[in-house]
Each structure stands twice: as C-alpha cells, then as structure tokens.
Amino acid sequence: xxxxxAYLHESQQQLDALRSLFDAQRQAYAAHPMPPxxxxxxxxxxxxxxxxxxxxxxxxxxxxxxxxxSADETLLAELMPSLHGIxxxxxxxxxxxxxxxxxxxxxxxxxxxxxxxxxxxxxxxxVPWNYPLFLAIGxxxxxxxxxxxxxxxxxxxxxxxxxxxKQLLARVFPQDLVCVVLGEAEVGMAFSRLPFDHLLFTGAxxxxxxxxxxxxxxxxxxxxxLGGKSPAIVSAxxxxxxxxxxxxxxxxxxxxQTCVAPDYVLxxxxxxxxxxxxxxxxxxxxxxxxxxxxDYTAIINERHLARLNGYISDATSKGALLIELFDQGQGRRMxxxxxxxxxxxxxxxxxxIFGPLLPIVPYExxxxxxxxxxxxxxxxxxxxxxxxxxxxxxxxxxxxSGGACLNDTLLHVAQDxxxxxxxGPSGMGHYHGHEGFLTFSKAKGVLAKxxxxxxxxxxxxxxxxxxxxxxxxxxx
Numbered sequence: 001x002x003x004x005x006a007y008l009h010e011s012q013q014q015l016d017a018l019r020s021l022f023d024a025q026r027q028a029y030a031a032h033p034m035p036p037x038x039x040x041x042x043x044x045x046x047x048x049x050x051x052x053x054x055x056x057x058x059x060x061x062x063x064x065x066x067x068x069x070s071a072d073e074t075l076l077a078e079l080m081p082s083l084h085g086i087x088x089x090x091x092x093x094x095x096x097x098x099x100x101x102x103x104x105x106x107x108x109x110x111x112x113x114x115x116x117x118x119x120x121x122x123x124x125x126x127v128p129w130n131y132p133l134f135l136a137i138g139x140x141x142x143x144x145x146x147x148x149x150x151x152x153x154x155x156x157x158x159x160x161x162x163x164x165x166k167q168l169l170a171r172v173f174p175q176d177l178v179c180v181v182l183g184e185a186e187v188g189m190a191f192s193r194l195p196f197d198h199l200l201f202t203g204a205x206x207x208x209x210x211x212x213x214x215x216x217x218x219x220x221x222x223x224x225x226l227g228g229k230s231p232a233i234v235s236a237x238x239x240x241x242x243x244x245x246x247x248x249x250x251x252x253x254x255x256x257q258t259c260v261a262p263d264y265v266l267x268x269x270x271x272x273x274x275x276x277x278x279x280x281x282x283x284x285x286x287x288x289x290x291x292x293x294x295d296y297t298a299i300i301n302e303r304h305l306a307r308l309n310g311y312i313s314d315a316t317s318k319g320a321l322l323i324e325l326f327d328q329g330q331g332r333r334m335x336x337x338x339x340x341x342x343x344x345x346x347x348x349x350x351x352x353i354f355g356p357l358l359p360i361v362p363y364e365x366x367x368x369x370x371x372x373x374x375x376x377x378x379x380x381x382x383x384x385x386x387x388x389x390x391x392x393x394x395x396x397x398x399x400x401s402g403g404a405c406l407n408d409t410l411l412h413v414a415q416d417x418x419x420x421x422x423x424g425p426s427g428m429g430h431y432h433g434h435e436g437f438l439t440f441s442k443a444k445g446v447l448a449k450x451x452x453x454x455x456x457x458x459x460x461x462x463x464x465x466x467x468x469x470x471x472x473x474x475x476x
Contacts, residue, residue, distance in 0.1 A: 014183055015190050021179050022194050025122045025149035028176035034119065035147045037097055041090050043144045046172040048086040051137070054168055055079055058133055058161070065132070065158040067332050068298045073254055074133070081414045082137040088416035088433060089145040096145065096437045104447070107474045111449045117441040119147030121197035126188065126211065128203045129157035129300055130257045130354070136165060139200045140178065142436025148198075153181045153191045157300055189214065196220050198440055202259070203227075204352070205425055223429030223439055226422055227259035227352050230379040232409065233369050233395065234267045234275060235386025242407070243385035244278035245285075247358075250383070250409025252286060252336060255297040256356045257304075260381040260403070260410055263353050264342075266369045269362040276323060276338060276360070283325050283336055291330045298332035299355060305332050308355040311348040315339055318346050320359075366391065370398050377425035378402075383409050402426050 051058070058079065063069040102113040123143040127136040136152050143150045152169075154162030159182070166180035173179075181191060192199065192211045195218040201211045202225040215222050232250075234243045250262050267275045287296050299305045316322055321340040329335040336356040342349050348359060363369040373382070382401035384392060392406050402422035403412050413420055413432075421430035431439050449455075457466055 014187055018190055024176040029121045029149050037094050040145055040147055041093060044086050044090045048083055050168050050172050051082060061160040061164040064160040066298050066300055070295050070297050073297055078131055078133040082134050085138055085141050085416055089141050093145055096434055110452060111447055113447050116444050116446055118444050120440055120442055123148045123150050123440055124196040124199045126153045126201040127155055129155035132158040132161040135202050139431060142431050143440045145437050146440035148440055150178050151181060153188055156184050224427040226427040228377055228379040228426040229263040229352055230260055230381040231373050232262040232265045232383040236268045238386045240274050240278040245282040246408055248279055248282040251358055257354050260413055262383055262409055264359040264361055266361050266363050269364055272362050280325050290326050290333050296333050299334050308357060315346045315348045373399050378423045380422045380426040
C-alpha cells in the first residue's frame, strides 16, 4: 500500500474510532441521564486517588515532554490544584445539585417554581500542552460533578503525558464515562466537529476561532480560554522589591509558558532602572544558574524555542534593548531576558509571548497606563502592584480583564471558589468550582401546578368582566 494511501486509511480509522467513542458516551448518558450525588462523588474520589497514587509517574511524563520540567512546579501548579479542586467539588456537590427555589408571581398562584441542574450529556475538552494535567483535570472535575460523560483531547506536543493519562483514567473509568483521545492536529479538528453538548477549549486565540467555527456547525456551546497579553502595572510608590519578586515568580514559573503569566510590565518612567535591577535580583535569587538547575523548566519544543528567539531578533532589529539576566541557557532551558524600548510594530508586543521574555513599557501617569491597556485586546489576567486602596479600585473599575490580582500574580487561578475565564479576545465562559458545575449543567426552570388551575380565569374567549378586572389589577 502506498504511503499516502496508508496514511489516509489510518486517519479514517482514527476518525471512525473517535465517532464510536462519542456514540458510546451518548448512549451511556441516555441510559443514566441523572447520576445521583453519591455516584458523582465516587467518580471524583477515584480520580483523586489515581492522581495521588501516580504522582511520580505524572511528574516524570510531563518532564519527558518538556525535555525538563521542574518536579516542584508540576507538584505546585498541576497536582496540587487538581487535587484541591477534586476535594472542593466533592465537599460542595450536594449543595450545588440542590434545586434552587424561585418566586411565583401573585397572578400565577397557586404554583411553585424552581431551577434544577441537569447534566448536559457528553462534554468535550481540548487540552493544551503547557499544563497538560491541570488543564485536563480542572474541566474534567467540573463536568463529572455536573454528571456528564467526558472526552479529553490531549495535545500532540505532550505525547508521554497524554499516553499516561489515557492509561490512568482507563483504570478507574469505563470509556463510555471518561476517555482520552490522542492524535495530531487533524484529530483535534475532527474532535471539535463532534456534536458535543458542550466543548471547552484552552489554547491560542487563532486556534480558538477555528474551534468555535467548527462547534457552530452543531450549535455546540463553547467555553474558550484563550490567554492574550496580560499586563502588570507597577505603581509609583510600591516597594520595588515586593513588585519585582512577585512578578518574577509569575513570569518564571514554567519558564513563562502560562496563559496568565505577566506578558509585559508597565513601570513609571522614573523607576524603570530601579525595577530592572530589582527584577534581575529576584530572578537570580530564584535561579542562581540555569545549567543543571532542576528548578528551571525548559521550553516545550524546538519550534517554540525558535519562535521566542524570533521575537528577540525582530525586537532588537527594530531598536529594542535586550537585557539578558543569565550568561547562557542550557538546551531548551532558555535564559530569561528583559526588553526595553519596545514598540507596537514588534512581534513581541503583538503576540502572546509564552516564554521567559518580559518587555517593560514606561508610563508617566496611571491614566496613561490604563489607556495603554484599554486600547488593546482585553487580557485574560491583569496584575496591579501598589498598596493605595483608591488606586486599586480604579484599576478594577477602569480596566477589563478575565481576572485580576492585586499585589500578586497567577494565584487567583488556584482559588477554587473563584470563577476562571476570559473576556472578549481572551475567551468566553467560566469554570472552576461552582462555576464549573454550572457551565456543564443545564439550569432548567420548572413551574409546577397541581389539581387547582387558577389560570383558567384568563383562558379565551376574552373580554369577560373577570378578565378585565385581572388586566386592571396586574397589567400596570
């Protein structure tokens, strides 16, 4: 069989298998459309146990995919929030599932009204490569808590993690409840075309447009987590050591490959030099060297390393000043750098950076910083560093972002009781905690009556005296 014919045959087999998995989950949901709370808690318990028991294998698989991923970062940024999210959902599930009582107007009595939370059915989740565990488990927890069946499409950039997660989840869940799909880009596009009852995608804005377009063919509702250029604002009077250290943590975690990492920093013009030194000190305190340093994570692959080096070449050729914080990197452990004198015509100021490269943008007044942010696409996160309460309120009220931190970075994402989601170009919809349960549920409004029916008073034929009295009393 010629190579191209064999490839097409294999691709068709993958697509047929994908459709079979979906059909099996759809049938399983039809047979059990409203799993009880205890069943859902058991699912979540089994998920937590397998993750906890196999934590070392997961750390090693993720590190293999990155060529090196800090074991502590995987524990802190993937395993810990995944396990906490599972625990939180199990603890609150009964309250989330409880029908919500609503009021019935006097004109419609006697009757009762409530909202019940019904599983949607089969949920699809497209998982990115940067946090392949947490960004699979987070949506999975919300979807299972809501009583759904779930299909996870893992990134082709993390094959070791994808294969391991497929094996681990198959231990505790039948395929018609939870399954993992592996494959290249064409499998991902076919996945997004399945008639899911809800589809969640985390990844690049450009890809998100294609996913949303594919989902629209089936009128599938989507949740999109798309990232963008999340700014950090350094105020005129915040201690620079405080701000620099916290920004450095957010930017160096996972070597900057985080959707809510600070993408650029707005610094008062008069404080730029001091900030550069404070930031350099913070980063070098975290990572005295990159060579053989187990704490420093590598760039995911050569393509993304070339992309980041391309940003640097483009920026420096257009007048940017590169400040390298290390003498050298090691393999794909890319040395962290700052960029000064940046401008809008540089690619680094147009695309989400997703790496250890931080541009600094000077400003004169806070209004100028707000204007700079508001003239650009709305980001997934925004960070403000300053202890003046009035300025903090101005930041929250006069800028838009999916989420925000005051005097910190990233950690709002780890709060189980906060919704996580973008706005505009950085995404739509929310999940995590209760919002995740609601996203993957149908909130069904129910009006209930029993034998007595007062509504007969307004039935045709119209114009009766009692109808006129009702109109006089209630149509006002």
